[in-house]
Amino acid sequence: MLALDDVWTRLPTAAGPLSAVRGVSLDLYSNETVGLVGESGSGKSMLGRTILNILPDGARVSGSIRYQGKDVRADPRAANGWRGVEIAMIFQNPMTSLNPVRTIGKQIIDPIRHHLGLAQREAADRAMDLLNQVGVSAARQRLGQYPHELSGGMRQRVAIAIALSCDPKVLIADEPTTALDVTVQKQVLDLMESLQERFRMAILLITHDLGVVAGRADRVAVMYAGEIVEMAQTADLFAQMQHPYTRALLDSVPRLDDPPHVRRPSLAGRPPNLALPLVGCPFQPRCANQQPDCAVEVPALVSVPECSRSFSCHHPVGVHGTVVGGEGRAGHAAAE
Numbered sequence: 513m514l515a516l517d518d519v520w521t522r523l524p525t526a527a528g529p530l531s532a533v534r535g536v537s538l539d540l541y542s543n544e545t546v547g548l549v550g551e552s553g554s555g556k557s558m559l560g561r562t563i564l565n566i567l568p569d570g571a572r573v574s575g576s577i578r579y580q581g582k583d584v585r586a587d588p589r590a591a592n593g594w595r596g597v598e599i600a601m602i603f604q605n606p607m608t609s610l611n612p613v614r615t616i617g618k619q620i621i622d623p624i625r626h627h628l629g630l631a632q633r634e635a636a637d638r639a640m641d642l643l644n645q646v647g648v649s650a651a652r653q654r655l656g657q658y659p660h661e662l663s664g665g666m667r668q669r670v671a672i673a674i675a676l677s678c679d680p681k682v683l684i685a686d687e688p689t690t691a692l693d694v695t696v697q698k699q700v701l702d703l704m705e706s707l708q709e710r711f712r713m714a715i716l717l718i719t720h721d722l723g724v725v726a727g728r729a730d731r732v733a734v735m736y737a738g739e740i741v742e743m744a745q746t747a748d749l750f751a752q753m754q755h756p757y758t759r760a761l762l763d764s765v766p767r768l769d770d771p772p773h774v775r776r777p778s779l780a781g782r783p784p785n786l787a788l789p790l791v792g793c794p795f796q797p798r799c800a801n802q803q804p805d806c807a808v809e810v811p812a813l814v815s816v817p818e819c820s821r822s823f824s825c826h827h828p829v830g831v832h833g834t835v836v837g838g839e840g841r842a843g844h845a846a847a848e
């Protein structure tokens with residue numbers, strides 16, 4: 513459905529261009545969910561926004577982004593045709609994606625009429641049905657309301673309904689359920705899954721919640737400093753990880769069998785400044801597994817075809833077995 517090859521996104525800042533996305537290659541197939549994880553600032557949202565070309569003024573993108581074989585950046589039909597409709601995005605902050613001066617009804621019904629060619633009444637019925645499905649109560653009244661009249665959770669649900677309204681083939685869901693309580697979170701994720709089954713939708717699920725990833729994603733991509741540093745089938749990644757950053761990320765998650773009052777290790781230090789040139793491995797200053805070569809040589813992305821895994825690390829933990837950032841079960845599994 514979607515093929516990214518060596519995608520770079522550079523954003524203008526006072527300190528010079530900041531490389532928010534650095535050489536990302538990623539394929540997304542129909543009917544699959546890829547979880548995209550990584551700490552704050554790693555470039556997850558910018559990657560999603562790059563696919564849809566919703567970037568700050570002056571941003572520069574390079575590399576190739578193909579949707580069903582069509583070049584998303586070069587095809588003139590992309591802008592008002594399928595980009596944003598067939599490839600839809602649920603934004604991290606629903607307040608910025610909803611238009612404050614248009615009613616919910618206009619924002620959800622107009623695209624349905626325009627893109628699916630439905631009459632006003634049918635489009636309104638479809639809108640109300642979608643709002644019900646994402647847990648918006650009193651859907652008919654909501655159509656006449658403005659975003660500021662809704663709570664944060666309601667706005668998030670409306671944004672989800674809009675993204676799903678024209679049966680997208682690719683859904684980029686950026687923290688879609690962060691503002692929602694767990695029961696609604698389950699409802700929304702179930703709805704996304706049922707639409708996926710019906711329309712064979714490909715989903716890029718950006719989330720901080722590794723529990724959501726474990727339960728919902730077929731594959732996981734781990735992002736650090738604008739790069740995908742490890743990618744694998746979900747079960748394989750949780751059973752054994754190769755990149756020390758993946759290990760540290762998973763080890764920081766509390767587990768039910770943790771002893772009480774014992775803190776999980778958190779990863780010390782900060783990600784690198786992406787406005788400065790990077791030398792060597794971007795994770796090296798924080799990595800407990802580092803060796804002298806890490807500071808000078810950029811690790812290449814290594815593919816392990818037999819288990820469809822790839823990672824970029826000179827000294828992967830799965831091979832060397834040094835525990836990074838804690839003694840979690842996942843850590844032991846990898847060390848063994």
Ligand SMILES: Nc1ncnc2c1ncn2[C@@H]1O[C@H](COP(=O)(O)OP(=O)(O)OP(=O)(O)O)[C@@H](O)[C@H]1O
Binds near residue numbers: 524552
């Ligand atoms: N408008 C902007 N101008 C310049 N730099 C930006 C802008 N927005 C984000 N950045 C920078 O781009 C990098 C990637 O940010 P991004 O929002 O994609 O991170 P993220 O992984 O989505 O984080 P989070 O988990 O907090 O949502 C960060 O270094 C951030 O500071």
Ligand SMILES: [Mg+2]
Binds near residue numbers: 556558604
């Ligand atoms: Mg983000």
